Amino acid sequence: MNNKPSLWKQTMNKVRTWARMNSIGAIHFNSGSCNGCDIEILATLTPRYDVERFGIKLHGSPRHADVLLVTGPVTRQARERLIRTYEQMPEPKFVISVGACSISGGVFDGCYNVGGSVDEVIPVDVFVPGCPPRPEAIIDGIIQLLGELQGGVPRPVAKPKIVEEVSS
């Protein structure tokens, strides 16, 4: 049996990827961060860094978003909400974990109310280290993800989920 998708499907996927590439909807979730990463994420949206030139816009609802930006170590209280927010996002969805805390717990590692890193809770595609990462670093993380979507150079951490969608 031929598993290769039909030409029509291939073309449609190309169109879809092209459209997705140019209109990424992002959503931001603070799972117990100190605000440092959050203000840097906001700084990426404002005129100096202007992430909108890549077609990226912050949305209010997880249902309108493709990319989830998570900051902070996951506190026990925020854990369920993080999962719920992730589940509410439509497929395909991607997660960028921003900041040292979200990667390993950072300075808060070992605190009683901190569950650990974000990737223990939800699958993460791109990690952006730093305390807090500079806006340039956050943009670079997003661009890496975009490159991934485009079928560019494969990155070690990210899983190209669009391919999975095609085969199903």
Added chain:
Amino acid sequence: MSIEQKLQTAEQLLAPWNKETIRPEENRLDVVIQPEALHEAVSVLHEAKWGYLSAITGMDMGVEAGQLEALYHFCNGPAITSLRVRMPRNEAVVSSIADIIPPATFFEREIKEMFGIEVNGLAVTDHLFLPEDWPIGVYPQRADFTNEQAKAMEESHVDQMPEPGRVGENTFVVPIGPQHPALKEPGHFSFTVDGEIVTAAKMRLGYAHRGIEKAAESRSWVENLYLFERVCGICSHTHAMAFSTGVEQLAKVEVPMRAQAIRELVAGLERVHSHLLWLGVAAHEAGFDTLFMYSWRDRETVMDLLEQITGNRVNYSANLLGGVKCDIGEEQSKAIKEGLSYLETRIRHYLEVVTTDAMFLNRTRGIGTITAPEAERFGLLGPTARASGVMRDVRVEAPYGAYIRYPVSLVTETNGDLEARCVVRLKELLVSCFAMRSILDNMPDGPLTARMPRKIPAGETVARIEAPRGELFYFIKSNGGEIPARVHVRTPSLCNWVSVLEKAVGRQLADVPMLIAGMDPCFSCNDRVVTVVDSATQENWSWKRLREYGIEYYSR
């Protein structure tokens, strides 16, 4: 009145219940009282208008001592009177003072949750910081607490947030947060609404509760400096400054004047960054995205200056125990002055915008008005209080560090509405810019650090610093070791929440984001659709019916 006279007055007032008087520091008076006498003693201090309740610190004296302590800190200018209540560990009970001082509710909920001190007469018994599934009878701040105890109930995690829905005739609960489009701290609010009008407001914190105070008790003094810097990323410098000031007081180390001046300078730049950030977010909540973009563009000027001085944009670690890490040279001084000139013109422009733009004024003028007596009663702090005409600013009341040599003037407004809060913050920036210039022009010479001992002498101290959002209160206790015995942090936001919860009631739901933004932690509400069920007929309303109801409602 001098500090000494103030403390004497307090001692006389408290004489009937006084069991023991301790003078830990020059400006502090500790009065040991019985738990039963607390309510009366507090009401006497309150009636005599001796300062305001700044914080309640809980302390566990250890399993062997078998004693818990609660310290009620009253601040009056630089003078601090602490009522020290000692209780046995297994039956720690105090009576609530929230009927006299409403904002004490939050502090009482905190000591109840963290230390297991039972508070008689506390109206709200919900969790404040800890998750809903926290094991009963486990108190994280107690000396014998281990992380294993907290993990015991992890399997049975429940998310007990109220679902949106009907609670009574035509009233609904609209949940807001913890995830919301506007950023920053995750918090959950539930507003009960009747149509558009909010009839009740509730709040749930703890989404960002990490347990820093407990973690501090297992890290060295130097490590803690960087931990406390990460309590909040926006006012990181003031947190580190408060912690190091406290530790320096304990170690009796004199910080060089140049270091103090640089601390004030960085604190000033941080205030500019924080207030411009706030202005942008507030404008965003009001639907004025142009102002948001402009103020954030200008904020980058400050970020560049901070980066130039310290090497990082956020969490800049300018402080060291005993001094500062970075010097300010000729070149930097020039760059800062240029930056300040640009910012001053921009701030004047924004001052004009927030007081003349008709659209913005519709969202701010006359909304959420808090009168001066109300602000006193709610125990508001910082610009939120100063907008109501309350003269409360630690930099002026109890100058510390470089503020003695480079004073700032107090900025107050009288209207107490959201507009006044915008104006106060912006005018404050002009004052800050002025102070920063005077520092740069008269920069003292000398070393940047003083030598600090590795072990800090035993003792207790209080450090109060004016953060961009209001008075920041640190209580630090050392047992003479390499790690602190207790660090208590009371952030200004905790005191200001009351203003939102009280003022939202009776307003339209649409005003809520601005009210929340008005005190500086900023949230925004998601647009949500709730199913409207007519309580009389039990049938679901169609959009058409809902629309008709809306028109009907507003034409009343």
